[in-house]
Amino acid sequence: EIVLTQSPGTLSLSPGERATLSCRASQSVSSSYLAWYQQKPGQAPRLLIYGASTRATGIPDRFSGSESGTDFTLTISRLEPEDFAVYYCQHYGSSPSLTFGGGTKVDIK
């Protein structure tokens, strides 16, 4: 079973700064099967990125995803006030089960 480890647990930044969130897989995964979600307090998760780097419909281009081996990165180029939230990575491979990382909270410094 693949385990996804997200770091840091909390990222404290100011609006306008760049955010870099990490998601490390415990074993090799196809980059085609990695997604990122954003969740604000009291709201459902929202799909941001799928296939490691493809933005979902309506997602601003300040959000980008990349991968290097078993390391996946979500980058927010310039934080907007509405970007302060919790972010989860997710693996959706050949197994029917879905695996989520523990989440990274991006809060206002």
Added chain:
Amino acid sequence: EVQLLESGGGLVQPGGSLRLSCAASEFTFSTSAMSWVRQAPGKGLEWVSALSTNGGATYYADSVKGRFTISRDNSKNTLYLQMNSLRADDTAVYYCAKYNGGAVAGRYLDHWGQGTLVTVSS
């Protein structure tokens, strides 16, 4: 715009049962695989269950296998989760979500409902 509306949550005693529903609209429900994901208070996301477009193939997390049953009624555009033998650690917000297609494997969740809270407590 895709709509997923969960209902059926509430307070239930340990050992009790509850059935959640998820009413779907604004997309072709019968051609989308569906899933339930839960989130315990203050915790992360945990995949619970999924099923295929016709309900013929069902999948469960080990934590709920044998206690929960997922099903769907394509004539009513509704997804269900029957939860039996509930335990305190089943307390969570339960989200209904659709896959980006008709398969379960190799697909991500592209739309989520707002969730319904299940509290298991005496």
